[in-house]
Amino acid sequence: MDKTLFDPDAARAAALDASLRAGLASSIDYLASVTGGRDATWDEVLAGITAGPVSPFVFGSYAAMVAALSRGERPAPHKAQLMVASRLPAATGPLVLFGGGVPPALWPQLAMLFDTDRDRPFQVEAPAPAAAGAAMVEIEGALDVLRRYDPAFLADILATQRVIVLAAPVRGATSFGAASTFFLWGLSIFNAEPRRDVVAMLDILVHESGHLLLFGLAGGGALAENGAERHASPLRRDPRPIEGIFHAAFVATRVHAAFTRLLGATGLEAELLASLDREREASGRAGRAGLATLSEHAIPTPRGREVMAALDDYWREER
Numbered sequence: 001m002d003k004t005l006f007d008p009d010a011a012r013a014a015a016l017d018a019s020l021r022a023g024l025a026s027s028i029d030y031l032a033s034v035t036g037g038r039d040a041t042w043d044e045v046l047a048g049i050t051a052g053p054v055s056p057f058v059f060g061s062y063a064a065m066v067a068a069l070s071r072g073e074r075p076a077p078h079k080a081q082l083m084v085a086s087r088l089p090a091a092t093g094p095l096v097l098f099g100g101g102v103p104p105a106l107w108p109q110l111a112m113l114f115d116t117d118r119d120r121p122f123q124v125e126a127p128a129p130a131a132a133g134a135a136m137v138e139i140e141g142a143l144d145v146l147r148r149y150d151p152a153f154l155a156d157i158l159a160t161q162r163v164i165v166l167a168a169p170v171r172g173a174t175s176f177g178a179a180s181t182f183f184l185w186g187l188s189i190f191n192a193e194p195r196r197d198v199v200a201m202l203d204i205l206v207h208e209s210g211h212l213l214l215f216g217l218a219g220g221g222a223l224a225e226n227g228a229e230r231h232a233s234p235l236r237r238d239p240r241p242i243e244g245i246f247h248a249a250f251v252a253t254r255v256h257a258a259f260t261r262l263l264g265a266t267g268l269e270a271e272l273l274a275s276l277d278r279e280r281e282a283s284g285r286a287g288r289a290g291l292a293t294l295s296e297h298a299i300p301t302p303r304g305r306e307v308m309a310a311l312d313d314y315w316r317e318e319r
Helices: 010-034 040-051 056-070 075-086 108-114 129-149 151-160 198-218 242-263 270-297 302-318
Strands: 163-169 178-180 187-191
Touching: 010 040, 010 056, 010 151, 010 198, 040 056, 040 075, 056 075, 056 108, 056 187, 129 151, 129 163, 129 198, 151 198, 178 198, 187 198, 198 242, 198 270, 198 302, 242 270, 242 302, 270 302
Parallel strands: 163 187
Antiparallel strands: 178 187
């Protein structure tokens, strides 16, 4: 890897998806063998996975099934959910949590697969209809800017972030802007409540698709061998593990790269250019700070070293 890692590349996203699906197919084939053997349901699920991109809920249903089997639950209900998920479209427009487009039995996967940090409980509910409607308009507005001024980055985002779920934090729970997880490859949750201008929404789209890209590059593996120690994060108020610093440095650098490209486009209005420039500078400071923390404290895995080298190449040239 080198600094071109931060250039848009829809073909790279497609290749990562194919690799992750191949691994998923192998794991599901094994799961079938230990839960009664292959049958028509397993064959249908595996055929869909090997044919092309699938809904993120296929990845989520597999993860949920593995967790359920480890608790001693019967496989049949979870096998049925996996089949239902395999029949969903691979990509959709923004979805409202607990709303149509996803069978009700699949929605609990989000709570289970996102709520994994004891220090920051992740509890979400459906947003108010007005908030969800406004967020959809804001998302479309940001995508339209990319459609007109950077179609290559738009294609990269759409290939990586195929499903956006609009939600809101449960009253009294930890707030959030957006979130993604390896276990639902291709899906991000956006908090629909804050109103965002076009630059803030562009930031969220590029940021979360960057998390998904890095999850794909790591293939579910670790980027660092550090223990439980935590360090200051350039994007969070609370100290984060080194794995989180990797993600912070990576996504901040990706936003910087995307906004640099937009600032080079012709035809953007002056007010939008000024806002893009401010956010680009803020992302640049965060990306550099994250890389400095990694350089001082990270014990990277081989893939982590590759990501650090790409970050170093990018920021060396930017200096």
